Amino acid sequence: MESKGQCVTELSVTKWLCDLAFLADMNNCLSDLNLKLQGHGKLISTLFDNVKAFQRKLELLQGQLRKGDLTHFPACKSLVDDSDTDGSQVVRQLRSEKNHNLIKKLREEFDHRFSDFRDHEKAFNLFQNPFSCVPAEEPAEMQFELIDLQESAEARAAYRDKNVIEFYKGLSPSTYPALRQHAVRMVSLFGSTYICEKTFSTMAINKSKLRSRLTDGHLHAVLRITTTEMEPDIRGIVANRKQHHKSHCNLKGFSCGATGIAPE
DSSP states (O other): OTTTTOOOGGGGOHHHHHHHHHHHHHHHHHHHHHHHTOSTTOOHHHHHHHHHHHHHHHHHHHHHHHHTOOTTOHHHHHHHHTOSSOHHHHHHHHTOHHHHHHHHHHHHHHHHHTHHHHHTHHHHHHHHOTTSSOGGGSOHHHHHHHHHHHTOHHHHHHHHHSOHHHHHHTSOTTTOHHHHHHHHHHHHSOOSSHHHHHHHHHHHHHSOTTOTTOOHHHHHHHHHHHHOOOOOOHHHHHHHSOOOOOSSOEETTEEEETTEEEEO
């Protein structure tokens, strides 16, 4: 603003700069969480783990701010280091009760918004860590299956070497029907609106005014291809197709070309 010759009085007010630096640091933390919650193929249990980790980080930030520790407040620390006056005045401003209450309110808001997830936390843990669960504390239909699973060296090796979805795919449907069904429920839960937003963005790109001949059927096919991870077996599809006509044919005494049929 100074380079453009515009005077902004707030930029010379210590209290206003402290509020700006604190807001920048908190928004940076929220942006990091937002990035972790985005992306294709994120399981709801993983997303909830990210939310719980963020809530613990808020608790840590709240305690550090009370002590004047700005280790995880880079903008605030930079403001203190660049202060023309005594930095202790800036630190006192940053340690104000107002900033402490803001972090407290943010923690409470997260607790409220994700309270439903807390109710299903035990089911998430069973899905993610079946070997650390206590069978007697789990639903009756899964107790024997959990004991068989936890005593299987082969299953432990598969759990260690594969991702959680591939691990459950490899379980025998006859031996672990209840555990596989539980895994299906967990995988099918949508933890975010990422897929919906991606689908709408793809539709907006493809269904433009310049593509007036695009039918709903074609648009549906484009969206289906965009949002799925399934890879079609092209060779298998082609092999099962019957060839109804040939581009060239040879008849007795005749040849079929691009210009018609003519005697050889």
